[in-house]
Amino acid sequence: MSSTVLRTVGLGILALVIALFPGGIWTALLLTNLRVSPSVPWAVVVMGIFLWALWRYLGGWGPPRASSEMRHRLLRATAVPARVFGWAVVAGLLSVIALAGFWIVLLQLVKVPLHSLPDFSKYPLLTVVAVIVMACVVSSVPEEAAFRGYFQSFLEQRLPAAGAIILSSLVLAPGHCATQGFVWPVVVFYFLVDSMLGTMAYLTKSVLPSAVVHFIGLLIFFTSVWPQDGARPFVCGAGMGQWFWIHLGQLVICGLLALLSFRRLTRVTRALRDVG
Numbered sequence: 001m002s003s004t005v006l007r008t009v010g011l012g013i014l015a016l017v018i019a020l021f022p023g024g025i026w027t028a029l030l031l032t033n034l035r036v037s038p039s040v041p042w043a044v045v046v047m048g049i050f051l052w053a054l055w056r057y058l059g060g061w062g063p064p065r066a067s068s069e070m071r072h073r074l075l076r077a078t079a080v081p082a083r084v085f086g087w088a089v090v091a092g093l094l095s096v097i098a099l100a101g102f103w104i105v106l107l108q109l110v111k112v113p114l115h116s117l118p119d120f121s122k123y124p125l126l127t128v129v130a131v132i133v134m135a136c137v138v139s140s141v142p143e144e145a146a147f148r149g150y151f152q153s154f155l156e157q158r159l160p161a162a163g164a165i166i167l168s169s170l171v172l173a174p175g176h177c178a179t180q181g182f183v184w185p186v187v188v189f190y191f192l193v194d195s196m197l198g199t200m201a202y203l204t205k206s207v208l209p210s211a212v213v214h215f216i217g218l219l220i221f222f223t224s225v226w227p228q229d230g231a232r233p234f235v236c237g238a239g240m241g242q243w244f245w246i247h248l249g250q251l252v253i254c255g256l257l258a259l260l261s262f263r264r265l266t267r268v269t270r271a272l273r274d275v276g
Helices: 003-036 042-058 065-075 082-109 125-156 161-180 184-204 208-231 242-275
Strands: none
Touching: 003 042, 003 125, 003 161, 042 065, 042 125, 065 125, 082 184, 082 208, 082 242, 125 161, 125 184, 125 208, 161 184, 184 208, 184 242
16 A cells, blocks of 8 residues: 555544534534533533544644644635635535425435434423534534545645545545445445535635534434425335425525526635735
């Protein structure tokens, strides 16, 4: 194995650890919090401090100083012009809406493991809101830092953009499947999600727009999509009802608008680079 391949494998493993390890800490904190003092969401504060320290460290803060510059460069949490940020978010949110339609249609065509969401009805509203928001942060920020930042930025220096995005998405696939199920619809869905976020990070040269879109997307799925999955009719038994066609239209229309927005984002970033 060449040194480049070894470094790629090592960085891919590191990215998986960075993306998944915070989720384990959050689960342990949350279970303890809900068991001991459910009316006071202290686990959210503790997890927020941990994520802030992790983000700072990945961005170059702390020892060893010899790797500080490299960590800062790999994270690429750089500010982007307002026009670039705006078009990135528009393209990303349109993609999220299209992918929500894709997930709902897919769920009615193929047997997919359902998300097991906790019953929050017995907890105070403050705790529920805080926990859902933190769950979205925990599932989005470390992943963006690890894969759209560290791993993909490393790959972009050695591969064409499409190759870097695809490889990064494939390496992340086992992390999704470990919690969502090793079935092809889950693999396809998350590959599309990760490729969309990876494209955004590549075009903007920053993980900030993709982190925002990732967070909002998870918030939409946690509150509006996944809780309804168990009640969706299976086409083989119920046929293609009105809502099936509505969600299929959602996929097609928002998907096309997302592609146009990404095209516009590409032109904006290219124009700004030419001016610079």
